[in-house]
Amino acid sequence: MQDMSRITELDLRGEVCPYTFVKTKLKLEELESGEELKVILDHAPAVENVPRSLKNEGHKILGIEQKGDNLWNVRIRKA
Template identity: 65%
Template sequence: MKVDQELDLKGEVCPYTFVKTKLALEMMEPGQVLQVIVDHLPAVENVPRSVTNEGHEVLNVGQVNDTDWEIVIRKAG
């Protein structure tokens, strides 16, 4: 899967994880893919739920290592 933009949000907590993800998506073209890396466990549930509510498609949520998670999102459009 081709990722168009990566967003490293390690060290950030909710709600900033979603706010920064939303801002990144607003700067992207419809259909582009954003990879978000988080280490705040609540963000693993909250970010996918929030972006889905905004109409975007969550392509993958998976653990990268002991502390980090990947959320892959396709921008709606």
């Protein structure tokens, strides 16, 4: 049984587009369908770009939270 309550975290502070998406995508490929991933971003354009690209690939954006001046958490459920 896959533990669906497990949340994997990916810290992408210091990373810019398009690698923010590329790395998020690679991390998601390691997860099972339905698992949750939390991505930490500090590159403002990525906060729009990453969720948009992920939605295009069918993943679900569970939430985008601003945690500081230049700090965001994006929560994703893998398709």
